[in-house]
Every structure is written in structure tokens, then in C-alpha cells.
Amino acid sequence: xxxxxxxxxxxxxxxxxxxxxxxxxxxxxxxxxxxxxxxxxxxxxxxxxxxxxxxxxxxxxxxxxxxxxxxxxxxxxxxxxxxxxxxxxxxxxxxxxxxxxxxxxxxxxxxxxxxxxxxxxxxxxxxxxxxxxxxxxxxxxxxxxxxxxxxxxxxxxxxxxxxxxxxxxxxxxxxxxxxxxxxxxxxxxxxxxxxxxxxxxxxxxxxxxxxxxxxxxxxxxxxxxxxxxxxxxxxxxxxxxxxxxxxxxxxxxxxxxxxxxxxxxxxxxxxxxxxxxxxxxxxxxxxxxxxxxxxxxxxxxxxxxxxxxxxxxxxxxxxxxxxxxxxxxxxxxxxxxxxxxxxxxxxxxxxxxxxxxxxxxxxxxxxxxxxxxxxxxxxxxxxxxxxxxxxxxxxxxxxxxxxxxxxxxxxxxxxxxxxxxxxxxxxxxxxxxxxxxxxxxxxxxxxxxxxxxxxxxxxxxxxxxxxxxxxxxxxxxxxxxxxxxxxxxxxxxxxxxxxxxxxxxxxxxxxxxxxxxxxxxxxxxxxxxxxxxxxxxxxxxxxxxxxxxxxxxxxxxxx
Amino acid sequence: xxxxxxxxxxxxxxxxxxxxxxxxxxxxxxxxxxxxxxxxxxxxxxxxxxxxxxxxxxxxxxxxxxxxxxxxxxxxxxxxxxxxxxxxxxxxxxxxxxxxxxxxxxxxxxxxxxxxxxxxxxxxxxxxxxxxxxxxxxxxxxxxxxxxxxxxxxxxxxxxxxxxxxxxxxxxxxxxxxxxxxxxxxxxxxxxxxxxxxxxxxxxxxxxxxxxxxxxxxxxxxxxxxxxxxxxxxxxxxxxxxxxxxxxxxxxxxxxxxxxxxxxxxxxxxxxxxxxxxxxxxxxxxxxxxxxxxxxxxxxxxxxxxxxxxxxxxxxxxx
Numbered sequence: 001x002x003x004x005x006x007x008x009x010x011x012x013x014x015x016x017x018x019x020x021x022x023x024x025x026x027x028x029x030x031x032x033x034x035x036x037x038x039x040x041x042x043x044x045x046x047x048x049x050x051x052x053x054x055x056x057x058x059x060x061x062x063x064x065x066x067x068x069x070x071x072x073x074x075x076x077x078x079x080x081x082x083x084x085x086x087x088x089x090x091x092x093x094x095x096x097x098x099x100x101x102x103x104x105x106x107x108x109x110x111x112x113x114x115x116x117x118x119x120x121x122x123x124x125x126x127x128x129x130x131x132x133x134x135x136x137x138x139x140x141x142x143x144x145x146x147x148x149x150x151x152x153x154x155x156x157x158x159x160x161x162x163x164x165x166x167x168x169x170x171x172x173x174x175x176x177x178x179x180x181x182x183x184x185x186x187x188x189x190x191x192x193x194x195x196x197x198x199x200x201x202x203x204x205x206x207x208x209x210x211x212x213x214x215x216x217x218x219x220x221x222x223x224x225x226x227x228x229x230x231x232x233x234x235x236x237x238x239x240x241x242x243x244x245x246x247x248x249x250x251x252x253x254x255x256x257x258x259x260x261x262x263x264x265x266x267x268x269x270x271x272x273x274x275x276x277x278x279x280x281x282x283x284x285x286x287x288x289x290x291x292x293x294x295x296x297x298x299x300x301x302x303x304x305x306x307x308x309x310x311x312x313x314x315x316x317x318x319x320x321x322x323x324x325x326x327x328x329x330x331x332x333x334x335x336x337x338x339x340x341x342x343x344x345x346x347x348x349x350x351x352x353x354x355x356x357x358x359x360x361x362x363x364x365x366x367x368x369x370x371x372x373x374x375x376x377x378x379x380x381x382x383x384x385x386x387x388x389x390x391x392x393x394x395x396x397x398x399x400x401x402x403x404x405x406x407x408x409x410x411x412x413x414x415x416x417x418x419x420x421x422x423x424x425x426x427x428x429x430x431x432x433x434x435x436x437x438x439x440x441x442x443x444x445x446x447x448x449x450x451x452x453x454x455x456x457x458x459x460x461x462x463x464x465x466x467x468x469x470x471x472x473x474x475x476x477x478x479x480x481x482x483x484x485x486x487x488x489x490x491x492x493x494x495x496x497x498x499x500x501x502x503x504x505x506x507x508x509x510x511x512x513x514x515x516x517x518x519x520x521x522x523x524x525x526x527x528x529x530x531x532x533x534x535x536x537x538x539x540x541x542x543x544x545x546x547x548x549x550x551x552x553x554x555x556x557x558x559x
Numbered sequence: 560x561x562x563x564x565x566x567x568x569x570x571x572x573x574x575x576x577x578x579x580x581x582x583x584x585x586x587x588x589x590x591x592x593x594x595x596x597x598x599x600x601x602x603x604x605x606x607x608x609x610x611x612x613x614x615x616x617x618x619x620x621x622x623x624x625x626x627x628x629x630x631x632x633x634x635x636x637x638x639x640x641x642x643x644x645x646x647x648x649x650x651x652x653x654x655x656x657x658x659x660x661x662x663x664x665x666x667x668x669x670x671x672x673x674x675x676x677x678x679x680x681x682x683x684x685x686x687x688x689x690x691x692x693x694x695x696x697x698x699x700x701x702x703x704x705x706x707x708x709x710x711x712x713x714x715x716x717x718x719x720x721x722x723x724x725x726x727x728x729x730x731x732x733x734x735x736x737x738x739x740x741x742x743x744x745x746x747x748x749x750x751x752x753x754x755x756x757x758x759x760x761x762x763x764x765x766x767x768x769x770x771x772x773x774x775x776x777x778x779x780x781x782x783x784x785x786x787x788x789x790x791x792x793x794x795x796x797x798x799x800x801x802x803x804x805x806x807x808x809x810x811x812x813x814x815x816x817x818x819x820x821x822x823x824x825x826x827x828x829x830x831x832x833x834x835x836x837x838x839x840x841x842x843x844x845x846x847x848x849x850x851x852x853x854x855x856x857x858x859x860x861x862x863x864x865x866x867x868x869x870x871x872x873x874x875x876x877x878x
Contacts, residue, residue, distance in 0.1 A: 348878040447878040468876040477876070487842075492875050495836050500875065514877035541821050543828065548835060557835050558828040559842045 005033060005097065009054065012101045013037065018109050022049065031056040037105075039112050048072060048112055050087075059100030066091055068101075070108055077221050078115050079122055083129065087111060125270045128217065128225040128277070132316045134172050135280050136258060140315035141167075142278040144179040145195040145322070145404070151266060151274055153215035156240045157184040158247070159264060160192075162204025175257070178320075178404070179264070179276070180205040185243060196322065197404040198362075208255040209262030210247050211276075212240045217267045218277065225277060225314060229287040229307040235265075238304060245288045245305035248281065256283055264317070278315040285310075322360070322405050330360035332537040341365045341439040341462075343415070344446030345391050347516075348467050350381040351525040352443050357399045357406045359533075364399065365409040365439070366392045368446075369416065375506060379518040419454050429458060437461045441536065444484075453485045465532055469524060470498040473516035476524040476547040478532065487544050491559070495546070520549075527554055561838045563779035566846075571740060571778075573847035574620040574747055583614075586626050586683050589673055593687060596654055597630055597647075604636035606698055611688065611725045616732045618742045618762065622847065623750045627668065627686045629725050631704055634695045640707035640720050644669075647689045667706045667721060693722070702726040703804075724804030731803035732762060740778060741765045741785050748829075748843055756822060760810050763800040764789050779840075783830065790826035794819040 006025050013021045022036040033054040038047035055067035066089060073085040080088045091107055094100035114120050132139065142161065160180040167174035180202045181194035194202060214235050218226045226232070233241065248261050255261075260280035269275045281287065287310045292301050330336060340361055342349050345368045353366060372382050372391045386394045392410035399408045418435060422428030436442065437460055444455060444466045455464050464481035466488060475496050479487045492498065503512040524547050534540040543558040576583055594608050609615075612625030619625070630647065637643035648669045651662045659674040668686040675682035690704030697703060705720040732739065742765045746758055768788035774780055792798040793811065802808035811819070832839040 344878055346878050445878045447876040449876075468878045470875075471877065488876070490842065494838050494841070498875055516877075541824065555831075555835070557832045557839070558824075559832055559839060 005054075008097050009033060009035070009101060012098055012105065016102065016105055016109075019105050020047070039105075039109055041112060041117050043117065045117060048075075048116060050108070054101075059094055059097050066104075068104055075116070079120075079223075080111065080115070081223075083131070083224055126223070127269075127275065128219050129223055130225045130277060130314045130316070132314055134170075135260070135313045135315070137172060138258065139167075139169055139172055139174040140257070140278070140280060141174055141176045142179060142262075142264070142276070142315055142317045143176065143320040144276050144317065145197055145320050145325075146273065147182060147193045147195055149193045151182075151193075151213040152186075153213060154237055154240065155184055155186045155211075155213040156243050157182060157186060157211060159183070159209050159211045160202075160205035161207050161209060161262070162201075163206065164204070177207065177257075177262075178204055182211055186239075198400075198407045200400060200407070201404045207257060207262070208251070209264060209278075210244055210251075211264040211266060212236055212244065213266045213274075215267075217269075218265055225312075227312055228309055229312055230309045232265075232307045241288075241305050241307065245286075245290070248283070248286055248288075251283070259283055260313075261286075262315075273319065273321070275319060276317050278317045280313045280315055282313075320404070325403070325405065326360040331356070331533050332539075334537040335441070335533050336360040336362060338440035339363045339365075339438060340441045340443070341367070341436070342443045342445060343367050343451065344444065344448070345395050346370070346376070346445065346447075347380045347518075347521050348469065348525055349443065349445035350391070350395055351522055352445060352467070352529065353395055353399060354381045354402065355526065355529050357403045357408075360403075360405070362405055363407055365411075366395055367411055367415045368392050369412050379516060379521055416451070419458070420450055423454050423457055433458055433460060441465065443467065449485070449489075452488060455481065456483060456485050463536060465536075467525075467528060469514070469516070469521065470496050471500060471503060471514045471516075473514075473520035473524055474498070474549055476528050477544075478528050478546075479544045480535070480542055484544075487559070491546060523554065524549070527556065531556060561840060563833075563837060563840055564777040566840060567744060567778040567782065567844060569846050569851070570747060570844045571743060573850040574622060574743065575850075576614075576619055576621055576624065578847075578850040579621045582679060582683075583624075585676070585679075586685065589671075589683050590626055590628055590685055593628060593651075593671065593685065596650075597628075597687075600650055601630075601632070601636065604633055606631040606633070606692075609726075611729060612686070613746075613758065615729055616762070617739055618732070618746060618758070620743055620747055620750070621850070623746065625686060627688050629688045629690060629704075631698055631702075632689060632691045634692045634697070637691060640691060640705055641709075643689050643691055644707035644709055647687060651687065664709050666709055688725075690723070690725070721808075722805050723802065723808070727804045728802070732766065735766060737776070737781065738766050738769050741769065741781050744778070744782055744844060745785070747845075751845055752825075752843070754825070756814075756818065757810065759802070760800065760814065760822075763802075763810060764793065767800060783833075786826040786830055790823055790830065793826070794823040 006027060009025055010021065013019050018040040020038045022038055025033060025035040027033050035052050036049060037052055038049050040047050049072065051071040053069040055062065058067040061067060070087045070089070071085050075081045076085065082088050087108070089104065089107055089111065091104045094103055159182045161177045162180055164176040164178060167176060178197065178201060179195055181192040183192050184190045216235055218231065218235055220226055244263065251261055257280065260282055262278060263281055264276045264278045266274050266276045287308045288305050289308050290303050290305050293304045295302050336359065340356060340363060342353050342364065345353060345366050349368065353364060356364060368391045370391050372388060372394055374384065376382050377384055381398060382391070382394055383398065386397065390412040392412050396408040396410040399406050419432050422432035436458065439462045442455070442460070442462050442464045444452060444464055445468070447468045452466055459482065464484065466479040466484045467476065468488070469476045477488060477491050502515065504515045505512045527547055531540060531545065535542040545559060546557045548555050548557055590610070597605070597608060608628055608630045610626060611629050612627035613619040614624050614626045632643055637646060648662065648664055651669060651671060655662060661672040663670045665686065668688040671685045671687060673683040688706065690706050692698035693701070693703050693705060701724070703722060703724050705722050708719045708721050742762050745761045745765065748754070749756060749758070749761065765785050768785040769781065772781065772784055774784060798811055799809045800811045802810055829843050832842070
């Protein structure tokens with residue numbers, strides 16, 4: 001097996017004109033194959049020598065990494081060379097060793113031509129590489145979001161942060177914290193510069209750390225984060241170092257995390273954003289020394305603080321600003337920037353609320369008078385561990401747990417009176433209209449015919465979307481204002497084959513309800529939301545529709 | 560199951576003009592009133608006025624109909640088309656001064672709205688379309704007219720001309736009884752669903768679709784064939800519908816790509832829905848309940864074994 005691999009490797013190297021084997025191919029402990037190769041360059045430049053290691057899983061990847069390493073210790077300043085002098089290649093996939101090695105060596109040659117010979121740089125910005133190792137047996141992660149105001153070079157001060165739930169990684173605890181806001185000492189009269197989370201997230205705060213905003217990136221070779229405290233002396237002003245030294249010595253115990261003071265350094269990156277990096281400094285081993293220095297041109301002395309040498313313990317620090325949080329997929333701004341009300345948060349309403357939240361909605365209000373029961377959980381977004389109580393209150397907690405950007409108002413009384421009690425009375429209707437017209441979009445998932453009719457009668461400026469399903473989730477009906485009730489009535493009485501015999505009757509005193517699983521309902525609701533969002537944002541023509549589940553799958557019938 | 564031909568017939572019947580004959584008579588009386596005024600004012604500067612619009616084409620429905628009055632002027636009557644347009648407008652303003660009649664300039668016509676009378680659902684509205692023959696004494700032989708393009712949505716093209724031949728447009732649809740039924744159905748759909756497509760596109764599209772059609776003569780087969788044709792062609796860039804009054808005027812080319820795609824989608828949505836459930840035809844083509852026969856016990860409006868239009872019980876809809 002081993003010999004066969006070596007033969008194939010040798011054969012591939014022999015076949016490629018730009019690669020030359022130097023010496024013999026060795027097979028060492030753990031079946032790791034190693035050798036040295038020269039890769040041709042152009043323009044009279046000496047060939048580049050690489051040490052090659054091929055691991056037993058090759059050509060497969062292992063834990064997300066390629067199982068081949070090309071190393072050259074003299075190339076640290078070049079792009080994609082990692083701290084251990086190995087080249088970071090994202091190679092193409094191949095099932096067989098021959099094709100894979102041929103492809104990888106070709107990519108190595110391309111790297112040599114592009115970066116070593118031509119000296120090209122990438123346009124795409126890459127964050128500094130930070131090796132976050134466990135600190136006293138734990139991992140630490142800090143999340144921040146774009147602040148309300150920009151930072152200026154030389155700024156320093158304190159920042160608030162709060163704790164999130166603990167995670168687990170490599171059998172170790174991960175403590176996660178959210179940065180809430182920054183209070184500058186550099187600009188003493190300024191107010192807290194909050195991260196743009198929703199207001200409620202800011203109540204998480206409980207810890208205080210120290211920050212400095214740097215005029216330069218704390219990097220080595222533009223790729224790796226600095227590792228020694230002493231490097232900070234070149235990056236921070238005297239005032240910044242003095243502030244950090246002074247404050248760390250008097251920071252209160254309650255603000256200390258596992259015996260460490262939290263210190264963040266920020267810097268601008270090419271996108272115009274601010275990136276923060278967080279280090280944990282042990283309070284019983286602060287890396288400072290203070291020396292007496294004669295002030296230039298005076299006979300006075302001054303005590304100046306410096307960082308002493310020592311390994312920085314970096315924590316993971318992640319930009320969780322709105323654009324990054326929802327960068328992989330969100331609804332259009334026409335929807336996410338809307339003020340949205342959901343009436344009725346049963347199976348459909350709770351799924352709509354969660355979908356809106358996961359897709360970037362910022363301003364939700366939810367109404368339902370009903371309590372959550374354990375029997376609701378199997379086909380809605382409610383959770384067992386939340387206990388019992390009003391649906392809206394649990395749902396708002398769930399939405400807050402999903403997105404730090406959503407504001408959610410929840411209430412379980414008075415809404416019916418406000419809407420239904422207003423009909424036929426001019427003042428009442430005006431009041432109801434004024435209240436409801438505050439919302440850009442109203443999802444009526446209540447399945448309450450009276451509510452539907454009243455909303456029609458109020459002739460609101462808001463876009464109302466009425467959603468309901470038939471028994472067994474055979475059909476989902478969606479109607480847009482104006483004039484929803486006529487359409488919905490006709491569809492249910494004349495078009496749907498709604499089986500009202502085979503319904504679910506819970507034991508004891510309860511109303512019969514429909515039968516359908518979470519999947520039955522969710523796939524319809526998600527398809528409906530996809531089209532509702534397109535219709536509201538103008539990508540599709542707005543039309544009432546029915547989603548039908550037949551043998552060929554889900555079909556949307558626009559009526 | 561819905562008898563589609565029977566339903567569509569009832570849709571047409573309940574939208575017939577005779578249901579609003581009294582109102583039509585009022586409109587006609589107002590039209591005659593304006594006709595006389597125009598004759599008195601312009602005498603030999605114009606040719607005899609004539610009626611156009613959906614009423615003249617027999618494609619009117621009682622929910623939407625136009626009684627347009629075309630006033631063909633001699634070439635020498637005005638220096639420019641804009642002078643013609645403004646002159647007619649100013650004359651009507653002057654004649655109705657001190658009354659509640661509203662006169663307004665529209666794209667190629669002057670809109671006249673009379674005060675709504677008690678018992679009427681809407682006011683009497685007429686459009687006066689002034690047109691000028693292309694050159695001296697040309698009209699008698701050709702019936703060609705230049706209309707004044709007052710302004711479009713953006714205010715462009717003001718004062719420019721649009722050549723047309725309204726008589727040819729009317730003749731194009733004359734005698735096409737079968738096509739007119741389908742045109743009326745699609746115009747009813749357009750009105751009910753508040754679609755913005757031009758009726759002229761529907762007229763020309765239906766006539767094209769049914770050109771050479773020799774299939775089942777029922778209303779539904781004809782409507783289905785038409786909708787399939789429009790679905791398959793309207794968004795195709797090589798599809799054209801030329802104004803019979805001006806072969807250089809492609810009415811489909813004047814539609815935006817988005818509108819053509821929407822029209823195609825609309826046709827497709829109706830066909831798909833009816834294929835899914837024949838009863839959904841009623842969602843697109845509704846009977847005018849105001850003129851529905853109340854003693855009709857044929858069961859229309861009630862699905863077999865069901866109780867008509869009653870609200871669904873709360874337990875019928877779930878969420």
C-alpha cells in the first residue's frame with residue numbers, strides 16, 4: 001500500500017515538467033510521506049524548494065484541511081504562507097491520488113508564478129490570523145457589532161460587555177460575551193458609543209473591559225496577529241499605555257473574568273469597518289513596567305509605562321454587525337425595514353415571526369390572547385423548556401434569542417377590543433386606524449373571521465396579509481388587502497376540499513383542531529413567505545394565492 | 560363541478576348594457592348635446608362627428624364603457640394640432656362655464672364629466688376626441704386623422720401627433736361576434752382585477768388568437784384557446800399587434816417588458832388555476848350580482864352539496 005503511494009507520487013512528479021524531485025521520497029512514522037521538490041520559476045529566478053508532506057488520508061481532506069503540506073521557511077512575507085511556513089492552498093477535489101496530486105502541484109506552480117515571481121497581492125481582504133488557544137482550560141469568544149459613531153485613532157476608554165450562554169468545543173467550555181458599548185476616556189464628555197444591537201441586548205451588560213483604538217493594524221507580515229505584549233508599545237500612544245496600566249491596576253473584581261482583565265484593541269480595515277481583537281490579561285501578572293524619564297527640555301521627571309515581554313492570550317473576536325449577521329441571506333430591505341405586526345401566533349404565526357426574524361426583520365409586534373400548551377410545541381416554534389404562559393411572551397424571548405437586532409413588542413390583551421369594538425363607531429375606527437396604520441405590514445394569522453372582516457372594514461393603509469391552512473395542511477390560503485374576507489370565504493367554501501371530519505380532538509375540554517405536522521405546515525409557510533416577500537417588495541405581482549399539496553408536490557395557484 | 564360555459568354566459572349576460580339602459584340613454588343625450596354644440600361652433604370646419612369607444616365596437620360592459628365622440632376637423636381649420644386640442648377644450652370650458660360640468664385635458668381627448676344624478680351609480684362621462692385630416696380633403700377618402708398627443712405620463716411629446724383611423728379600428732371588429740364575446744370577458748376580468756392593460760391590446764390580441772380558430776364554439780374553449788395563445792405569445796419579442804388604423808403603431812411594442820411578462824403570467828395563472836380546480840374560474844370572471852337573476856334555481860353560486868357563500872366557520876380555517 002505504502003510503496004504503491006510512493007510510486008504514484010514519483011510518477012506524477014516525473015510527469016510534470018515544472019516540478020523536480022530533490023532526493024528520495026520517504027515514508028515516515030504514521031505513514032506520512034515526505035520529500036523535497038523544486039518548482040520552476042520564470043525570468044531566471046532560482047527554482048523554489050518546498051518540503052512536501054502527504055498525510056495518510058490524502059487525497060481526502062481531514063477536519064476541513066487539505067492533507068498535503070508544502071512548506072518553505074523563507075517566504076513568510078508572501079500571501080497565503082501560514083505561521084508554520086506552509087502554504088494555505090484551497091485545492092480542487094479529486095477522488096484518486098494521481099489526479100489530486102497533479103492538481104495540487106499545478107496550483108502550487110500557479111501560486112509561485114502569481115505571488116513569488118509576479119509579486120501580486122490579493123484585492124480580497126483577509127482578517128489577521130489569530131490562534132485562539134484555551135486559556136486556563138476554557139475558550140473565550142467576544143462578539144461586537146458596528147458602533148453608533150466612528151472611532152478615532154488614539155481613542156481609549158472602557159467598554160461594557162455581557163455574558164451569553166456557554167458553548168462547548170473540544171471538550172472545553174466556550175464563554176461567549178457581547179460587547180455592548182464603549183465609553184471614551186479620550187473624549188471625556190462623550191456619551192456611550194453603543195453597538196447597534198437592539199436596546200434589550202444592552203441590558204446584558206455586567207462586565208467592564210478596557211479598549212484602545214489603534215492607528216495601525218497589530219500584525220506581523222500583514223497576516224498574523226502580534227504575539228508579544230511588547231509589540232503593543234509600537235502601536236499605542238503613551239497616553240493609551242498609561243491609561244491601560246492605570247486602569248488595570250484598579251479594575252473591580254466583579255469586572256474580572258476568570259482572573260483576567262479583558263483588553264480590546266481596534267483598528268480600521270480596508271472595507272472601512274472597525275475590527276476588534278480581544279486579549280485576556282491575568283490580573284496577577286500584568287505585563288507592565290514603569291520607568292522614570294526626564295521630560296525633554298525640562299528638569300522634571302515623568303513615569304512612563306511600557307508593556308513588558310510576554311505571550312498575549314488572544315480570544316476569538318467576531319464582527320456580528322447586521323450586514324455580517326444577515327450577509328448569507330435576508331429578506332429585501334422593503335420588508336426588513338418595515339414595522340410589522342403579527343396577529344395570532346399559533347403554528348403559522350410563530351413560523352412567520354421566526355422566518356421574519358431570521359431574515360433580518362428589526363421591528364416586530366405580536367399579538368395573541370392564547371396561552372402556550374405543551375401540545376402546541378410539536379408544530380410551532382415554541383419550546384418545552386420555556387414552560388407555560390402567554391404565547392407572545394415566549395415567542396418574543398425566542399425571537400430575541402435568534403437575533404440581536406430585532407425589537408419585539410408583545411401583548412395579549414385589548415387588541416380584539418381595539419379592532420372589533422371600533423366597527424360602526426367613527427371615533428373608535430379612527431383610533432384603530434391610527435394604531436394599525438403605524439405598521440407597514442400586518443400578518444393576520446389569527447384565522448378569526450371577525451378580525452379579518454374588521455380589518456377589511458377599517459380600510460387600512462398598511463399592507464395586510466391573511467394566512468391560514470386547511471385540515472391536514474392540504475392547502476394554504478393567502479390573501480392581501482384590500483378585500484380579503486370575500487376571497488377567503490369563497491376559497492374555503494367553494495374551492496378547497498377541506499376535510500372537517502378527521503380532526504384532532506384532544507382529551508378533555510378543548511376545541512377540535514386540525515391535524516398536520518411541523519413539516520407539513522412549515523414547508524407551506526416557507527413557500528408562502530418566499531412569494532409574499534417577493535410580492536411585497538415588488539419582485540412579483542401581488543396576487544392572492546393558494547398553495548396546494550398534491551402528488552407532484554407543492555404548487556402555487558395565483559387567483 | 561362548475562359548468563364553465565354556462566357560468567361565462569351568465570357573466571356576459573349580467574354585464575350587458577341593457578341592464579343600464581336608462582343611464583346609457585342619459586349618456587347618449589349628453590353626447591348629442593355636445594355634438595350639436597360642436598356643429599354650431601365649427602360648422603363647415605369639420606366633418607360629421609361619429610361615435611367610437613367600446614360602445615361603438617360592441618365590446619362595452621355595464622361596469623365599464625366609453626362613449627367617445629370623434630370630431631374630425633378639416634386640415635385648414637387649425638394651424639397646429641395643439642391649437643385644435645386647446646381650442647376644443649377652451650370652447651367646452653366656455654360653454655359649460657358656471658355649471659358643475661368638469662372639463663379636463665387627457666392624453667388624446669378632452670374628458671367631460673357631468674354631475675352625478677340621484678339614483679345613478681356614477682356620473683355621465685364622455686371623451687371628445689378631436690382629430691384633423693392629414694391634408695386638405697383627404698379625410699373623405701381615407702378617414703385618416705392626426706390626433707394631438709397632448710402629453711404622456713412624463714409630460715413628453717406634448718403637441719406631437721399620432722396618426723390613426725378610428726373608422727378602420729371600428730371596421731376591424733365589425734361582424735366579429737364570437738371574438739367580441741371573448742373580448743368582453745377579458746375586459747370584465749381586467750376591470751374586476753383592476754388590471755392596467757390597454758383594452759385595445761386585448762381587442763387586437765383576441766382577434767389574432769381566434770383568427771382561423773375552428774375548435775369547439777363554447778365560450779370556455781374559445782376563452783381558453785385565447786388565453787393559451789396570449790400566454791404563449793404576448794411576452795415574445797417577435798410578437799406584434801398592429802393598430803388597424805395605423806400599421807406603424809405596434810400596440811404590443813408600446814408595452815413594457817414587465818407588463819408583457821405580467822400579462823403572460825396572468826393568463827398562465829388563470830389557466831393553471833382552472834386546471835387545478837374548475838370552480839376557480841369564478842374567481843377570475845365574476846357574475847355581476849346586481850343583475851343576476853334571483854329566481855334562477857339552477858344552483859349557480861352554490862357548490863353541489865354546500866351552502867353557498869356563508870362565512871367559513873372558525874374551525875374551517877386553521878393557523
